[in-house]
Amino acid sequence: AQSVSQHNHHVILSEAASLELGCNYSYGGTVNLFWYVQYPGQHLQLLLKYFSGDPLVKGIKGFEAEFIKSKFSFNLRKPSVQWSDTAEYFCAVTPRSNDYKLSFGAGTTVTVRA
Amino acid sequence: ETGVTQSPTHLIKTRGQQVTLRCSSQSGHNTVSWYQQALGQGPQFIFQYYREEENGRGNFPPRFSGLQFPNYSSELNVNALELDDSALYLCASSLPSGAGVDTQYFGPGTRLTVL
Numbered sequence: 001a002q003s004v005s006q007h008n009h010h011v012i013l014s015e016a017a018s019l020e021l022g023c024n025y026s027y028g029g030t031v032n033l034f035w036y037v038q039y040p041g042q043h044l045q046l047l048l049k050y051f052s053g054d055p056l057v058k059g060i061k062g063f064e065a066e067f068i069k070s071k072f073s074f075n076l077r078k079p080s081v082q083w084s085d086t087a088e089y090f091c092a093v094t095p096r097s098n099d100y101k102l103s104f105g106a107g108t109t110v111t112v113r114a
Numbered sequence: 115e116t117g118v119t120q121s122p123t124h125l126i127k128t129r130g131q132q133v134t135l136r137c138s139s140q141s142g143h144n145t146v147s148w149y150q151q152a153l154g155q156g157p158q159f160i161f162q163y164y165r166e167e168e169n170g171r172g173n174f175p176p177r178f179s180g181l182q183f184p185n186y187s188s189e190l191n192v193n194a195l196e197l198d199d200s201a202l203y204l205c206a207s208s209l210p211s212g213a214g215v216d217t218q219y220f221g222p223g224t225r226l227t228v229l
Contacts (some may be wrong), residue, residue: 004156034217044157044204044220049117090156100147100170102206102218104156 002027008107021076021108022092033074039087051103083114118221126227134192135224141205146188149204200228
């Protein structure tokens with residue numbers, strides 16, 4: 001079974017700082033990769049996804065993620081965060097052969113100080 | 115907003131009771147998945163329904179069961195509630211996985227507290 005590991009439990013940043021959240025997965029086959037975000041009081045929303053092609057994926061709100069197959073990683077980045085980026089961020093994976101089941105990491109809480 | 119709705123928003127039950135949670139999928143989506151999100155953890159896959167049939171199941175006991183209706187709405191039933199069942203229950207809808215890879219869109223969740 002696949003598993004997902006997110007490196008940081010809680011990250012605290014100041015506005016305009018750069019953000020990078022780590023995500024590693026364990027699965028030997030081809031995968032689909034996602035980053036979801038949960039803003040305070042709101043439901044899970046898709047930030048970006050990778051299925052195939054260019055390993056550098058751009059999502060909404062200035063976020064991007066890079067898939068590095070050799071490292072089983074899919075790290076999320078944003079060059080300059082805003083206070084409104086305060087949220088919980090989840091990395092998720094499905095095996096391409098069995099893509100109904102999303103496996104999530106434990107999440108990283110990001111707090112951006114104004 | 116994704117168009118996925120869930121009811122109720124909050125629910126309090128006692129151990130041993132049974133509970134039914136409901137989900138209406140986004141328009142055009144005929145696949146519904148259910149997840150359990152315990153406090154401080156990521157969502158855990160419970161099961162998925164496609165065309166009223168269970169299409170896959172995670173590591174949850176049989177007292178977690180579901181239904182999907184012809185209009186693609188869905189129910190999650192949990193029997194013999196335990197304290198550890200306290201969690202946020204999330205519903206997600208998508209296009210069928212057989213039609214190619216697609217994204218799951220989540221509802222706001224139902225917060226279940228078991229006392």
